[in-house]
Amino acid sequence: MSAVMVVLALLLCVAASAVVVRVSRLPLPLTQIVLGAAVSVPDFGLHVELEPHLFMLLFVPPLLFADGWRMPKREFFQLRERILALAFGLVLVTVVVVGYLLHWMIPAMPLAVAFALAAVLSPTDAVAVTALAGGIGVPKRLMYILEGEALMNDASGLTAFKFAIAAAATGAFSLTQASVAFLLVSIGGLLVGIAMGWGMAVFQRWLGGWTRIQAQGAVVLTLLLPFAAYLLAERIGTSGILAAVAAGMTLNLRSAALETDPETRIATTHIWAMLQYVLTGLIFVLLGLQLPDIIGKALHEEFHDDGLAGASRLLGYAAATSAALIAVRLIWVWALFRITHIYARWRDGVHRRMPHLRLLLATALAGVRGAITLAAVLSVPLLLGDGTPFPARNLMIFIATAVILLSLIVAAVGLPPLLRGIALGEDREVQEEQLARVRACEAGMAAVADEARRLSGTVGNSSAVTPQLAAASQIIDTYQQRLSGLNGDESTRQTATEQAALLLTLRLRALRAERAEILRMHRRDEINDIVFNQLIYEIDVREAAFKPRAGRTEAHG
CATH class of the missing domain: 1.20.1530.20 (Na+/H+ antiporter like fold)
Structure with missing residues (x-):
């Protein structure tokens, strides 16, 4: 053979x-x-x-x-x-x-x-x-x-x-x-x-x-x-x-x-x-x-x-x-x-x-x-x-x-x-992962707020809504932006493109802030390599999914 x-x-x-x-x-x-x-x-x-x-x-x-x-x-x-x-x-x-x-x-x-x-x-x-x-x-x-x-x-x-x-x-x-x-x-x-x-x-x-x-x-x-x-x-x-x-x-x-x-x-x-x-x-x-x-x-x-x-x-x-x-x-x-x-x-x-x-x-x-x-x-x-x-x-x-x-x-x-049945004890990695996710989300939200203030100089509406309405509103707004870009006139499509570009900019800014926070925690030995690699991989996947869309948006602009 x-x-x-x-x-x-x-x-x-x-x-x-x-x-x-x-x-x-x-x-x-x-x-x-x-x-x-x-x-x-x-x-x-x-x-x-x-x-x-x-x-x-x-x-x-x-x-x-x-x-x-x-x-x-x-x-x-x-x-x-x-x-x-x-x-x-x-x-x-x-x-x-x-x-x-x-x-x-x-x-x-x-x-x-x-x-x-x-x-x-x-x-x-x-x-x-x-x-x-x-x-x-x-x-x-x-x-x-x-x-x-x-x-x-x-x-x-x-x-x-x-x-x-x-x-x-x-x-x-x-x-x-x-x-x-x-x-x-x-x-x-x-x-x-x-x-x-x-x-x-x-x-x-x-x-x-x-x-x-x-x-x-x-x-x-x-x-x-x-x-x-x-x-x-x-x-x-x-x-x-x-x-x-x-x-x-x-x-x-x-x-x-x-x-x-x-x-x-x-x-x-x-x-x-x-x-x-x-x-x-x-x-x-x-x-x-x-x-x-x-x-x-x-x-x-x-x-x-x-x-x-x-x-x-x-x-x-x-x-x-x-x-x-x-x-x-x-x-x-x-x-x-x-x-x-x-x-x-x-x-x-x-x-x-x-x-x-x-x-x-x-x-x-x-x-x-x-x-x-x-x-x-x-x-x-x-x-x-x-x-x-x-x-x-x-x-x-x-x-x-x-x-x-x-x-x-x-x-x-x-x-x-x-x-089987051996008490594994308290898993330190689970606690570290939970802490890292919380810190990353906080860093991401802070980065979005800073970027929004930098771009518009305003603070978003702080009126109280239920979590269900907030989630539904986000989904509906996304679909409305896509429909406006597909069915609207040139001016509407231009506005939708600008809004999509701004949204992607904010998301990428948030992801980079999350990554920076995870890197900082890893350098300070607050999380180990297992947790670090897992969270960095998740952030990389989300960023890689956004980047091609960002490229297409910039091309339309």
Whole structure:
């Protein structure tokens, strides 16, 4: 099958999953995996050989960039201790504990190889957690922690994986050198990403002030940024993953101050949402395509060599590894919450209750493995430095793939009942959104009044009317103005055109005042990125709807 047909078939699977999920009632990621496995049977002839490095380049940078762009910065910094403890501390504990467990279960697997497998299993995928939770809302605080952890532990897990693979290939390992190299790689990647994101923000501001480029061109520049940051960081030997994340977060920090057109922001929002959906769907479809080759073939060969006992042993390895990952995560999360509560009580003198047990279990089950794990384990070299086969490579790939599938199934089954009925507490975002809407309306009304006084020097009639009559009067006046413009004489049409132009001027003035107030609240940290982006998008849509009409009105004038 040609490459074009393969791409079209994969995209068709992603599109069909949106329909199938309504019938199957499975979470979207599992639906996409099932579709991928279904079209991989011999009758369809759809087979894709994954090139790990190409897979990482095409999928990982844009997804991580989008996550970094969307991650609320205020919440990230407020929860930084817990995020970093999960992203770095838990990764280290997972590598050591699960690595020794794998070596103990499978003596034929060298310790360095076991550490490499544990490292590749440590990164989590927060993209699928919301879909796996079904219609049950994930507590906002927990979701922020999971998203921040997933952003950071990709780099820490993959860095540990590279060192473990190098140790397995060369037989040499130095903890001191590995620690120093890890810091340099991480810091270097962050600096590259920050520089690229800052440079793109400055470039966008220059373009907006001098050339008034089209919205599509600005979006293309943003689409290229994660790939540029990733490739540059990898080229100089630093973390491309952290560079993509840092570029997204930095551009988001700077974009709030950019005076770009509403069309540019709307196009950017829609295109990135579609791109993230398509790329995430393709990852899970590709995972489904690999299942028959990786899991089915391995079980068949083991059954052929050692009968049912051999196949059962393979499944036992995967189940034990999955259980160990959940257990280590649960213990670490419990200890982390316990320590933070003791510290808060010592610092503030206030006794706070530990989180509900169900919330702790949900946090443990939410450690879903995904694209990063699959791409990394497939990149394990075939041969060692001396030309001998890499030990237990096929077994590593089997266990990693099975753990990905098991983590998705366990989360899909376990998260909804665990999260159902948990008191979400007071949602700060709802209060912030309500306050921002009130402030924006007040700013809009004040701007309309100021603009009206500037244009006419008069204050409107203040006679009291009921809300119903006021609303009806507004609608009737709008229709009367349209009828006057359509049926009246030249003078009447000219008057109607002038009134329409004045109305649009006042509306645009009000919208710009609303936007200025939202920007001011965001700069003062009164609202977070989620509320800010939602309200700015609504204002942009209304302004974009008015602008073409304003252009036609001015043309008639």
